[in-house]
Amino acid sequence: MAPATTSLSVETSTDTSRANATKRVSVKTLVETPGLTSIPSNYSYSTNPNESAGSNPDEDTFPIIDFSLLTSDDPHQRSKTIQDLDRACRDWGFFMLVNHGVSERLMKEVLEGSKEFFNLPVEEKMEFAGRDIWQPIRFGTGVDVKFEKFFFWRDFLKVIVHPQFHFPNKPKGFSEVAREYCKSTREVTTELLKGISKGLGLEECYIEKETNFDTGFQLFAANLYPPCPQPELAIGIPAHTDHSLLTLLIENEIGGLQIQHNGEWFNVNSIPNSFVVNTGDHLEILSNGRYKSVSHRAVVNNTATRISIAAPHGPSLETAVGPAPELVDGETGRPAVYMPMKFKDYLERLLEGRPCNLDHVRVPVAE
Ligand SMILES: O=C(O)CCC(=O)C(=O)O
Numbered sequence: 001m002a003p004a005t006t007s008l009s010v011e012t013s014t015d016t017s018r019a020n021a022t023k024r025v026s027v028k029t030l031v032e033t034p035g036l037t038s039i040p041s042n043y044s045y046s047t048n049p050n051e052s053a054g055s056n057p058d059e060d061t062f063p064i065i066d067f068s069l070l071t072s073d074d075p076h077q078r079s080k081t082i083q084d085l086d087r088a089c090r091d092w093g094f095f096m097l098v099n100h101g102v103s104e105r106l107m108k109e110v111l112e113g114s115k116e117f118f119n120l121p122v123e124e125k126m127e128f129a130g131r132d133i134w135q136p137i138r139f140g141t142g143v144d145v146k147f148e149k150f151f152f153w154r155d156f157l158k159v160i161v162h163p164q165f166h167f168p169n170k171p172k173g174f175s176e177v178a179r180e181y182c183k184s185t186r187e188v189t190t191e192l193l194k195g196i197s198k199g200l201g202l203e204e205c206y207i208e209k210e211t212n213f214d215t216g217f218q219l220f221a222a223n224l225y226p227p228c229p230q231p232e233l234a235i236g237i238p239a240h241t242d243h244s245l246l247t248l249l250i251e252n253e254i255g256g257l258q259i260q261h262n263g264e265w266f267n268v269n270s271i272p273n274s275f276v277v278n279t280g281d282h283l284e285i286l287s288n289g290r291y292k293s294v295s296h297r298a299v300v301n302n303t304a305t306r307i308s309i310a311a312p313h314g315p316s317l318e319t320a321v322g323p324a325p326e327l328v329d330g331e332t333g334r335p336a337v338y339m340p341m342k343f344k345d346y347l348e349r350l351l352e353g354r355p356c357n358l359d360h361v362r363v364p365v366a367e
């Protein structure tokens, strides 16, 4: 088993790890060290080289949703796609989205812009360094140094892009591309949420209304995974679930995402120009556990730099989302599995030094 992430902070670690932590600016800087053939011990996430292995699924195993059919004028096509969407969220918590209408050019430009951002001189990126999750623009490495025991093989840029759009003003032109991209993923997500509402037997705008999605919290999270000399021992991002409703992910076709399904890890090889979509904690809450927030992780390789961009779309920060009453039946069926909690408070638990997950809102089951 990989060591669990604990709340041991870097500040309270040993002198050696403190020294390493202060030296640690980014994984990119580390891999630029001449002659690096092994990873520093605090990046060694696993002692078991098979830990990050995943199965390669059969070609037709993963659910594929054709967005153009979801928005089709043909009611038959639309209702069939809504059923497929419901099944994908229920069985996998994950699907590939094709024919979504976001241009290939825009997807390429936003990946290119992210690459150029990570290629900026380290002093320029450090201008955005910070640990506060509410900092609108944040560059960093690992997951969050405050709570990590082991360092993760990734650098990140996390930006709050909705309800207010923030963005770094460099590299030139990146902000404009990102603005267009974030608007597009929001439009696609809005349509998906309509389809998901219908699939759950709710009125089409139920999720949008209940989550106050028009003022929803949206992030632009770019991840950089440089080549790693010992990829089987390190991890890009360990197993986690996303907090939001839906996350739309793109990558530069290198591969590294794994998702958990029936207790097994599967490698996800995304279809070019598609979105990889996964359900987050707040869809699990809203659907009263009918959909599961799927556990996933990012593994690394020793040959190519991988870049992924995750776009998590969440409820409004001031909104407490609970299970839809239509999906709760206390007497004969499924009682409420989760209690409502304001999305802001849910995320704030990260700041308190505790990993934030569904356990905080689970209704205790009487013995
Ligand atoms: O890079 C990936 O494939 C996964 C990224 C991810 O899970 C995240 O940013 O939450």
Ligand SMILES: [Fe+2]
Residues within 6 Å of the ligand: 240, 241, 242, 296, 310
């Ligand atoms: Fe994630």
